[in-house]
Amino acid sequence: MSCCGSSPDYDDLNEVSRFVSARLAAFLRTLRDAGFRVGLAEGQDAATLISVGYAAKPGLLRAAFKHLLSARKSDWDKFDGLFDAFWLGKRVRSRSRTIGSTPGASNPSLKSLQDKSAEQGGGQPVTDQLPSSDDVPEGRSGEGRMEGASRAENLAEVDFRKLSDPDQVTQAHEAAAQLARAMRTRLTRRDLARRRGYRLDLRRTIHRNISHGGVPISLVKRQRKDKPLRLIVLLDASGSMSMYTSVFLRFIHGVLDQFREAEAFLFHTRLAYVSDAMKESDASRALDRLSIMAQGAGGGTRIGESLQTFNRWHASRVIHSRSCVMIVSDGYETGDAALLGREMAALHRRCRRIVWLNPMMAWEGYAPEARGIKAALPHVDLYAPANSLQSLRALEPYLAKL
Amino acid sequence: MKGRDEIAQALAASGYIADADLATAISLMQMLRRPLLLEGEAGVGKTEVAKALAKVHATELIRLQCYEGLDQSSALYEWNYQRQLLAIQAHRGSDSIEDQVFSEKYLLERPLLAAIRRPQAPVLLIDEIDRADDEFEAFLLELLSDFQVSIPELGTIPAITIPHVVLTSNGTRELSDALRRRCLYHYVDYPDVDRETRIILARLAGASPSLSLQIARMVEGVRKEELRKVPGVAETLDWAAALVGLDVRDLRDAPETVHETLVCLLKTHEDRARVTPEVTQRLLGKVA
Numbered sequence: 001m002s003c004c005g006s007s008p009d010y011d012d013l014n015e016v017s018r019f020v021s022a023r024l025a026a027f028l029r030t031l032r033d034a035g036f037r038v039g040l041a042e043g044q045d046a047a048t049l050i051s052v053g054y055a056a057k058p059g060l061l062r063a064a065f066k067h068l069l070s071a072r073k074s075d076w077d078k079f080d081g082l083f084d085a086f087w088l089g090k091r092v093r094s095r096s097r098t099i100g101s102t103p104g105a106s107n108p109s110l111k112s113l114q115d116k117s118a119e120q121g122g123g124q125p126v127t128d129q130l131p132s133s134d135d136v137p138e139g140r141s142g143e144g145r146m147e148g149a150s151r152a153e154n155l156a157e158v159d160f161r162k163l164s165d166p167d168q169v170t171q172a173h174e175a176a177a178q179l180a181r182a183m184r185t186r187l188t189r190r191d192l193a194r195r196r197g198y199r200l201d202l203r204r205t206i207h208r209n210i211s212h213g214g215v216p217i218s219l220v221k222r223q224r225k226d227k228p229l230r231l232i233v234l235l236d237a238s239g240s241m242s243m244y245t246s247v248f249l250r251f252i253h254g255v256l257d258q259f260r261e262a263e264a265f266l267f268h269t270r271l272a273y274v275s276d277a278m279k280e281s282d283a284s285r286a287l288d289r290l291s292i293m294a295q296g297a298g299g300g301t302r303i304g305e306s307l308q309t310f311n312r313w314h315a316s317r318v319i320h321s322r323s324c325v326m327i328v329s330d331g332y333e334t335g336d337a338a339l340l341g342r343e344m345a346a347l348h349r350r351c352r353r354i355v356w357l358n359p360m361m362a363w364e365g366y367a368p369e370a371r372g373i374k375a376a377l378p379h380v381d382l383y384a385p386a387n388s389l390q391s392l393r394a395l396e397p398y399l400a401k402l
Numbered sequence: 403m404k405g406r407d408e409i410a411q412a413l414a415a416s417g418y419i420a421d422a423d424l425a426t427a428i429s430l431m432q433m434l435r436r437p438l439l440l441e442g443e444a445g446v447g448k449t450e451v452a453k454a455l456a457k458v459h460a461t462e463l464i465r466l467q468c469y470e471g472l473d474q475s476s477a478l479y480e481w482n483y484q485r486q487l488l489a490i491q492a493h494r495g496s497d498s499i500e501d502q503v504f505s506e507k508y509l510l511e512r513p514l515l516a517a518i519r520r521p522q523a524p525v526l527l528i529d530e531i532d533r534a535d536d537e538f539e540a541f542l543l544e545l546l547s548d549f550q551v552s553i554p555e556l557g558t559i560p561a562i563t564i565p566h567v568v569l570t571s572n573g574t575r576e577l578s579d580a581l582r583r584r585c586l587y588h589y590v591d592y593p594d595v596d597r598e599t600r601i602i603l604a605r606l607a608g609a610s611p612s613l614s615l616q617i618a619r620m621v622e623g624v625r626k627e628e629l630r631k632v633p634g635v636a637e638t639l640d641w642a643a644a645l646v647g648l649d650v651r652d653l654r655d656a657p658e659t660v661h662e663t664l665v666c667l668l669k670t671h672e673d674r675a676r677v678t679p680e681v682t683q684r685l686l687g688k689v690a
Contacts, residue, residue, distance in 0.1 A: 042583065067587055263576075
């Protein structure tokens, strides 16, 4: 433990009976499984607490562990149930990380999601429009340069629905992640180009001008601190969007990985906060976790209610003055369209830009007739299609202006 | 080192009505030498905890208010430029002037440096850490683990005493896991009716126990309405003071006064419009 002063030694652990320390280790594992971030130092401190007599009073031990091992409100709320279940043998409450979704009996992995989307892909394979995977040049730099996107040039215009071959699906995913990387890099360069210091840095100015007898001849300017642009993505994971969900999940994973500040939520009948799951560096593991969350409860899409949840519980935490909210949805609202309008207005008061991406928009003959989209559109700054990589790429100049 | 019960008594004596858990948290702060991170809605009394803690330890409270763009020079130390310039002008041509102007004499302490150089450990309140940016948070984390400060011109300054550190956050930005792990965590919720009644009684000399209970119940009802700005404890005390000042003894006897004085609790136009006289009547029906 890098704490100041005396940190508890491993010797303390010797005072704790072997049985108790094994139970403690198991308890910490249980907490980690429930999403707690418990480090080694916390484990040592927990052992110290037991060794100094806290274990004799379960109520006191619970309060002490709660303060030590929780790190956020969600931990705080879950802790008592987990503690009682583990140490006092009470019945454990379900700890689904998805807000209010009913954990289905079947949790299909992303692979089956992809397969399903391929089956539903309009029935006619469009392999004639696509390059075979052999055409793809080997060896990519992958360092966020635009080469990543140029690899996907041929894929760029294909509607995600029509990707049938698993290889192409994989390629589209790769390309989406690369694109997210490229967007991130270019935005950063622009951010840097825009920075011009305008306030004097007195400390450095004085240092530099001592040789001139303290007369400030060469001035040092303070760099302006720019807030990084924050992207907040709300992805519709309802049945009507299922053909697009997997590619967008991949895109969001790329965005979260690359943007210094990004947050992601899924919604169908309820809203789920998924940034933590998305922060898995291994994309396929992250997507597996997400595909479980993306299972709708089969009750249509309640965009209004989901936005209400977002505005009420999450907005103040995740939105700041340079935030862009990106909603990816077809706008088929099965709930109250008036509520959706109201919540969109409330959201618009808070954030700088709302981008609504609608994959259906590019379909021939599509007009925004759905009640939901009609109620939402007055509060949207940019309404754009998002059915192919090219349409995603078209967003980048827009985001750079924020 | 004070025990948990002693701390609970001292908190009550200092006028802070804490829930049972907070005394545990404070005794752990001393024992494990960890900072305490307080989260909760605005107005639940997070900053008050630090003030009460300073009273409990009979020590000074040093406060660092965070804001966007806060940097080390405002938080840690700054050189006294005017004096430096004067000194450079006065000793023009002297070789040792550079050593002189970058000495302790010209150093201005800011809260973080002050907190580690006091002979008696103060309470250091780092208020609204979520408003500062990531870089500052990283710097703070380093300070909280090493408790020493490097000043390029002076070298490393070790801590004379280790302060009791309290951080508060309203959740406007997600804090890093590293900082959260480093701290003990305590979520400060709106007080329940019983605790809020005791707070009113402790803070407001003119309030009778029955009126305090009615006010606390009424406020609880108001908080359950769909409001944009939920009233905090400070608003409750304002409202209670207004009612006592207007000589209200029983809320049910003065419904109009109650409704008019609700401006103390409702801070936005929408919220004011939402709580109509009918709503006030309905809530008053529940305070009995």
